[in-house]
Amino acid sequence: MPSTSLAFASAEAHRAWLETQAALPAGFRVGTASFAFTPVEVSKPSKMNLTLLALDRPTDAFALALTTNAFPGAPILVARQRREGARLGAVVVNNKVSNVCAPGGVEAAERVCAAAGRALGLAPDEVLPASTGVIGWRLPDAAMVQALPGAAAALQPRSVLPAAEAIMTTDLYPKVRRAEVGGGAIVGIAKGAGMIEPNLATMLVFLLTDLDVARDELRAALDEAIEGSFHGITVDSDTSTSDMVVLLASRARPAPARAAFRDALRRVCRDLAEDLVRNGEGVHHVLRLQVSGAPDRAVARAVGKAVANSPLFQCAVNGNDPNVGRLLCAIGKHVGAAGLPLDMSRVRIRMGGELLLEGGLMQLDPAKEERLVRHLRAAELYASAPPADGLTFRPPLRHPPHERSVELEVDLGVPGGHAAEVLGADRSHEYITENADYRS
């Protein structure tokens, strides 16, 4: 379950709440800049944002988690080297071009890191690059190097919100979450609305803390937090080539108890993971799947993902249509294809607390159908409206109006079995519009 259950009456109210979350921990500064450029692969002008996340002093306490996609982007290749380095002093982030499989990609990323290092007084290998955007296009590194002094001049120690905004691509609103722990804080920002089924990772997430937690513990805590958060989400099952979770500790404040730190980090990661799904491309409904009674945690998660990634179930939810046969189909497809030794007569499925399946039989009637429709409608973030041109569906959201979800429980029936939570989303006209012509 999420650590909050918020509702926002307006984008202004959401923004005011984000500002309360966004105060930077001690020892960090944030600056951004933006500029126009023309990708050489297509002859259309475009715009890029550059973001600097800088530490007052380089730190040896950092942790990185990187995508498992077999075509990793150049920033991922560079990050693999940085991971074993002595210190990090800054992250330089760009949107619009993800620098994946583009000629000279690693060299371009290194040139940007070197320029950021010159602006900040850091060695090139103390700067971590991160990119998100179109795959296959070349990084406009010369224009980025020109824009870097502007981002450095904008550095300020108060709020992470400018960075949360600058790293957005198709995101509708910035995502910032914080936890206070000990005498310090963990503040996280996230980007990502499509190509989301982290493993790890399909987005950019930056977690900043001022707490004095050493590298080894930081890495163990991050792995644990990711397992319970980003690894359990999917918008569209596409694990990206590019993205990463970065945790930086400035060590400006004394460490809290280990359990308290881990708990706070887990909370921030879970909240950001849910934010990513709720702001997923075209998302009208968040699906929360609690899968229990599984032979192991991996099976529980895989069953949850099978439901969350079922196009037919996603569409039914989009239409507030309790077509629960598709829920059953998605579970049965996965169990059958994976050859799992489950007794399907012990499976129990609920939606919005209503029992749907028990003893291998569906439990449906018209009154229950109506209650299920009400549950779906209550979890809806917005309904599609006919677009002006008849074809171009744009989400009307500038903020998440509430944090309700379609609540699904699947008990696979293994006594003393394992559980996992998966967050997914429905599939809408807005997703199709967004992705049928994303690059233009």
Next chain:
Amino acid sequence: MPSTSLAFASAEAHRAWLETQAALPAGFRVGTASFAFTPVEVSKPSKMNLTLLALDRPTDAFALALTTNAFPGAPILVARQRREGARLGAVVVNNKVSNVCAPGGVEAAERVCAAAGRALGLAPDEVLPASTGVIGWRLPDAAMVQALPGAAAALQPRSVLPAAEAIMTTDLYPKVRRAEVGGGAIVGIAKGAGMIEPNLATMLVFLLTDLDVARDELRAALDEAIEGSFHGITVDSDTSTSDMVVLLASRARPAPARAAFRDALRRVCRDLAEDLVRNGEGVHHVLRLQVSGAPDRAVARAVGKAVANSPLFQCAVNGNDPNVGRLLCAIGKHVGAAGLPLDMSRVRIRMGGELLLEGGLMQLDPAKEERLVRHLRAAELYASAPPADGLTFRPPLRHPPHERSVELEVDLGVPGGHAAEVLGADRSHEYITENADYRS
């Protein structure tokens, strides 16, 4: 590659061609009936079609392939028993309700088989049931029993087309394919437009032949033909609970050479498989993926499926947008998640014959981009038009206007490696509309 490359100027021209395909092999008759009923799970009137496929004399030469979904429908459970039986004399098919996990489902299916047997002079276990439609609803078996004499009275030995039409649900047009071989023929019909990633199977397919091929050879030939056809297609990755491929031989004509029979059966299955994708729910473009250079055939197919099931790539194709980075992302996601030991620098990707990736680098420029757009547009079956109510997208197709596809080649670079073909489809507003409220 498909065995035909047809284009149809109108629904009438398509229908005339279907009629040339639809002549029944010797020894078969087809009859249909339809009636109104109200599902007890929702209080809305609905309509069901009943179809009888009858042999003049029961045959011991039949083969069945059944879904691997772990929640199999009642007809699948009955079919598993029939598979080892002595003879089949008829198949009774209904649309609208798939009879899956509904109370008393097997008993209801058996009652319908017994009534069909009475109408046709067959033992109950000589009748095979097949159902497609909403999952979880109860079969209206009493109404079906009442309608059966009408279907029996309509039996005729000329054309399979009435059956191809009666088994449709969301299909836009009937699907019939034939091959002449030896002195006889194989004629196949298929139903299925959604919940399509057979394994096996996500649809209903009935293959009728008058050739005297014995049971063992029939089963071996069917397994081989399915492996090269239905197992290589996906519309929406959802393997259904219900569906089946049935091959019946009346043995009225002498058997041809074994290789000729297998080749003809393979051709009919491949053509029907392509028909299923081309008439998939909301499909604007068929994707044909030729994956080669794989360590084994399963890997080749899995890589093809990963691309064909990528929502982001599906949407890009829908918009005629050559966002080929997503193609690369989908391959990299699968290879990374499956931990395949491939040298990604040896991977080569082409689209419409254009080289996209070689040596780990994308090969893109504005002129190639334009050629890719032209290739996508040429493969488009139709473009969305703004719907009258602003939200309800309906495909304008009543026939497949052509058999062109988006041609993708992925060479995974293993010398002497294995290959597989996968057929998939794009993702459209019409799919969302169809599935956001399918049941109403």
